[in-house]
Amino acid sequence: MSLKVLLDDLAGEVLRVWPAEPRFHHRGATDLDRAVPLSLLDRYIDYDLLSPQYVAVVKDGTAVHPGRFSRDSKLVPGRVRDLIDEGHTANLREVQRSIPYLAQITREIERETGYPTYVSAIITPPHCQGLAHHWDQFTGVVAQIAGRKRWPLWKPVVDHPMEDYLSSPRTWTPELQQRLESTAPDAEFELTAGDTLVVPRGWIHSPHAIGSTTSYHLTFALRERPWLWLAQQLVGLAIEELSFRAALPPGGFAGGLEADVRAAQAMTIDFLERLESAAASARIRAAAD
Structure with missing residues (x-):
């Protein structure tokens, strides 16, 4: 139970030389895929078992105000499901807090790396997109569990962003957006069930679901400790x-x-x-x- 669950033998190489460029690996069906299937997350959504503070709903780069799906610190019954059915992506953050299997994996990854880690479950309807172009302040290990998702990636435009410093919301410009929309990605991956993609901190990405089925992946966010x-x-x-x-x-x-x-x-x-x-x-x- 460690990075090896996500990356098999590639985990040792990643731990020796932390990746500066995206890394792809086909892990196949593992205990992870069997323990945390889409049907499990569907039950969390349909029985309103989530805490609103850890739920984000996004479509085509625009976030839904939490008031549309929550009230008095509780989810409005059925509203997150309605938004998904309308083409929104559900980002269920910190799911390791409620799913023991993921809690075990994240603790092992934290022991291996020394990096605080959390897990987000991302559910995107067919042919839809949640967040548009952005970069993260952490290295993400993306495990595709169901459906298909295309990941275009562009090289970083800032060096080693961390916390609020050099975050994409604070740094983004119309000129950068125009450049990305008119420039081919530096790398592109199409993830299907059983694939894992390592997205290094700062790499710009704009993933979107493809195919006729719902895309579901887990992002293990490794918050690297800088000097x-x-x-x-x-x-x-x-x-x-x-x-x-x-x-x-x-x-x-x-x-x-x-x-x-x-x-x-x-x-x-x-x-x-x-x-x-x-x-x-x-x-x-x-x-x-």
Whole structure:
């Protein structure tokens, strides 16, 4: 139960050299496909077993306001199904919170990679599209479970986006949209049941369902830990030192903070130079588990 469930022998290669370009693998029918079929997600939808905060409904790049399918923090019975029948894509996020099999896989992936992971179930009616061109702030491992979906992909236009920094909603421009609409993709994959596609962080994609049956895939979102994360954890250990917990002098902001910034730089450099790396590593690992 790990990345090997999604990628077979390719998992070892991916863990050795994290992919910078899309990777395709045909895994065939596995325990994943048998444990989380479309019929299971249909029951979650039809019995309104989902939490609205984890449900998004999208059609042709436009999201449906949650008020159309939820009220008082509960789903309106039957409304998500109605929207799917009208051609909308249902994005059921964090499904590992309610499906034990997926919870087990994500925990194993987190142990293997050290990356927080969650799973989204994406259900798209035939010949329809949910999100249009965009990129993600994580590496997605896409496992097609049912139906067919075409994935055109374009090389990143920003380097290593993370969290809100360089996200596609904040960075998108009409010029970029026009360029993508008039330029052939750098790679294209057609996924059918039993296929897995690794989409590296930042790669632009605009997937859409093809064929006469509903497309259903699971996206395992691996939220890579950048070097900035580790630096933040190291500096965070300084909370145990009294000098770092002391208040900044009042009035510093009015004066531009330059002197205080220099003082903080000196304090931080001194702290990091004194920090014992083995002990710091053990503490950061324990906190991240």
